[in-house]
Amino acid sequence: MRALAATDPYIFRYKWHFLGGVLFVALSTLLAIFPAQIVRYSFDLVGEGIDLYHLFAGTRAQEGVYSLFGRSVLFYGLLIVTMALLRGIFLFFMRQTLIVMSRLIENDQKNEIFQHYQSLPLSFYRRHNTGDLMSRISEDVGRVRMYMGPAIMYFLQLVLLFLLIVPLMLMVNVKLTLYTLLPLPVLSVSIFYVNNLIERKSDEIQRSLAAMTTFVQEAFSGIRVLKSFVREDDSHQQFIRASDNYREKTLSLNFVNSLFFPLILFLIGISTIVTVWVGGQEVIRGTITTGSIAEFLIYVNLLTWPVTALGWTSSLVQRAEASQARINEFMNQKTDIVSRQNISQEIQGDIVFDHVSFTYPDTGIQALRDVSFRIRPGQTLAVIGNTGSGKSTIAALLCRLYDVTAGGIKVDSVDVRDFSLNSLREQIGYVPQDVFLFSDSIRNNINFGLDHPTEERMQQAAHDANVYDNIIRFPEGFDTKLGERGITLSGGQKQRVSIARALVKEPKILILDDSLSAVDTNTENAILNSLQRIMHNRTSLIISHRVSSVKLADEILVLDDGQIVQHGTHEALMQQEDGLYRALYERQLQSEEA
Structure with missing residues (x-):
């Protein structure tokens, strides 16, 4: 008993x-x-x-x-x-x-x-x-x-x-x-x-x-x-x-x-x-x-x-x-992701990773090793690398879905562990790599992160994600009911609805975690052109394994086995002939030509 x-x-x-x-x-x-x-x-x-x-x-x-x-x-x-x-x-x-x-x-x-x-x-x-x-x-x-x-x-x-x-x-x-x-x-x-x-x-x-x-x-x-x-x-x-x-x-x-x-x-x-x-x-x-x-x-x-x-x-x-x-x-299991000082303040978007290392607690796999970089307010940083290099881990740590094993992450000079979790996450628009849509209408999926959504913001987000034209072609438009996990939509459409869901929040920090992998090159360029306007004066983090998705960023990080192996602009990295970035670029260019 x-x-x-x-x-x-x-x-x-x-x-x-x-x-x-x-x-x-x-x-x-x-x-x-x-x-x-x-x-x-x-x-x-x-x-x-x-x-x-x-x-x-x-x-x-x-x-x-x-x-x-x-x-x-x-x-x-x-x-x-x-x-x-x-x-x-x-x-x-x-x-x-x-x-x-x-x-x-x-x-x-x-x-x-x-x-x-x-x-x-x-x-x-x-x-x-x-x-x-x-x-x-x-x-x-x-x-x-x-x-x-x-x-x-x-x-x-x-x-x-x-x-x-x-x-x-x-x-x-x-x-x-x-x-x-x-x-x-x-x-x-x-x-x-x-x-x-x-x-x-x-x-x-x-x-x-x-x-x-x-x-x-x-x-x-x-x-x-x-x-x-x-x-x-x-x-x-x-x-x-x-x-x-x-x-x-x-x-x-x-x-x-x-x-x-x-x-x-x-x-x-x-x-x-x-x-x-x-x-x-x-x-x-x-x-x-x-x-x-x-x-x-x-x-x-x-x-x-x-x-x-x-x-x-x-x-x-x-x-x-x-x-x-x-x-x-x-x-009896308690979360260790708790706020130390419960700070709630408007974020400007100055992000600093200071010698961050992280090991997944359940598997013991070390995903990041002594990673340091800075994203200034309004800048766009791209992170690129092969599968398993630790790209998505950076996004998870910034959203504080996990806590770092060593080092620290600061936003506007405040350690993320001191922020109120709700305050931090409400100001971040996160498009995860694994897209998940609810068995609900497209309207409710896009407005998921808002308490009081408006029609104008929703439609603008759909335009920016280049999915508006697809949606209005459905007989019920934005009220179209999606099947389980969004099976009604194609892979690219699901990704774009997920992007719209992040954009409608008008976040201070935008994170795109390999969110354009399921779209073709033309659609990718259209979305990037729209995002370029949206990302202006907004701190953005683009994570991708495709060079075409990151070349518009102000700076690019190249990860390999959890470590930063290259850091610079697209032009600077392309000049490094023996670098991983150029190798990835040429490999993908040959694949597209083929």
């Missing part, structure tokens, strides 16, 4: 729901017990009334006995019905407090986990896959909810029923009480093991369903590749195997469920038979009345479901504990 201690603040937050639930559990339990005693009085009254009726046969008193008997039975009957109605009302409020409390806690926990996920650094997402993250915010939270709601509710019912019913039963007859309660522990233990078996098989079904769903999602997302390689039949066979596996596990669970309810009914039947058999013997001996047998039968039925639920709730608690431990594992 140590892991579940993390749920205590939620119970305190909704203490009135919890206390109200305890009250309604107690009231509904009392109203379930009282009718059993009334039934005993009624049974005894019927027996005594029949005896008196026959005793006064042929006299005037017989009619009085009959009238009194009728009124008493009617009174007891109305009393039982009234109590049943009141119990139904209290049961309704019991669920409206405890079960609603569990749903509110589930909602709060999901919101807090999602918010916490967003606060964690990129290194966390490199270590954990998306499926695991989603499992903890959906399945694990759902299991904790079952503990916070049904498990607590049924456990409270069981405790109150035992505390109230067992003493009443012992007061009537100790022997009958012991025999009546004897099968109940067996019932609880049986339910516990059978329920664990059901839960285990349910987990297998969930994993099988998740695997099948993932396979279908990948097949449809990669339908172009599937068709171009003519693998439809092979894909269909794989789906058949996954579907058959799911069917077998489902049938296996159905078999266990088929045994579950007969087992419950069998053990309940044994308790009833024992009660009638032993109770009948006690009636014959004269120690109890027939009304006591009826009372005991009601008590047995009242205890049966809570005792059955004890095995179920024990399993729920076990699973909730394991799930909460998994949730705590992530919730």
Whole structure:
């Protein structure tokens, strides 16, 4: 239960729901017990009334006995019905407090986990896959909810029923009480093991369903590749195997469920038979009345479901504990990307990398080695190099998606670690190498970084990214809905929409991380011409492996294996015959000519 201690603040937050639930559990339990005693009085009254009726046969008193008997039975009957109605009302409020409390806690926990996920650094997402993250915010939270709601509710019912019913039963007859309660522990233990078996098989079904769903999602997302390689039949066979596996596990669970309810009914039947058999013997001996047998039968039925639920709730608690431990594992992870001084100020764009080295914490790969450079306000710096040379790492460090391993980065003479994260990132327009568009309209994708977007800014950004003409050709224009990850658009169009998304913010610092790799030369030149106007008096960082994308920059850095090997203008670097920049330029020029 140590892991579940993390749920205590939620119970305190909704203490009135919890206390109200305890009250309604107690009231509904009392109203379930009282009718059993009334039934005993009624049974005894019927027996005594029949005896008196026959005793006064042929006299005037017989009619009085009959009238009194009728009124008493009617009174007891109305009393039982009234109590049943009141119990139904209290049961309704019991669920409206405890079960609603569990749903509110589930909602709060999901919101807090999602918010916490967003606060964690990129290194966390490199270590954990998306499926695991989603499992903890959906399945694990759902299991904790079952503990916070049904498990607590049924456990409270069981405790109150035992505390109230067992003493009443012992007061009537100790022997009958012991025999009546004897099968109940067996019932609880049986339910516990059978329920664990059901839960285990349910987990297998969930994993099988998740695997099948993932396979279908990948097949449809990669339908172009599937068709171009003519693998439809092979894909269909794989789906058949996954579907058959799911069917077998489902049938296996159905078999266990088929045994579950007969087992419950069998053990309940044994308790009833024992009660009638032993109770009948006690009636014959004269120690109890027939009304006591009826009372005991009601008590047995009242205890049966809570005792059955004890095995179920024990399993729920076990699973909730394991799930909460998994949730705590992530919730206890704290981001190390925090602001030291929380400075918020308007950025001018004077960027200094001072002997920066960086090693990725999850892989141990050193991406940058003693990198130093400066970009003055309004300047455009280009970074070029082969794949894996550390170009994108510079952009990630400037946006403070990671912190440097050694050295420092300053913006306007302020260490980026002292800036408020929101203030820093709001003033940077970042176009990442891996373009991601949401399954939403083009309009909302472009305006993603703005709280109060305007039509003019959006259209101007689309013009500047050279994607406006493409967008207005769609039947719904800017309101065109994009498919998953923007599959509706071509690779070049997705990149240009991503550029428009950065430009619409009118950022102080613009970072283009290989954002023109999917466009042709003519489109690239058109975008660069537009960007040349935009980048005027705006600090810009262009990262690319194509020389054509960087030759308009004021200065160019050439990276190789995380180190700066050349630094200068396009003309100066071209004069270095044995330099990497000229080699890249000639190689790409020959490729274009070919």
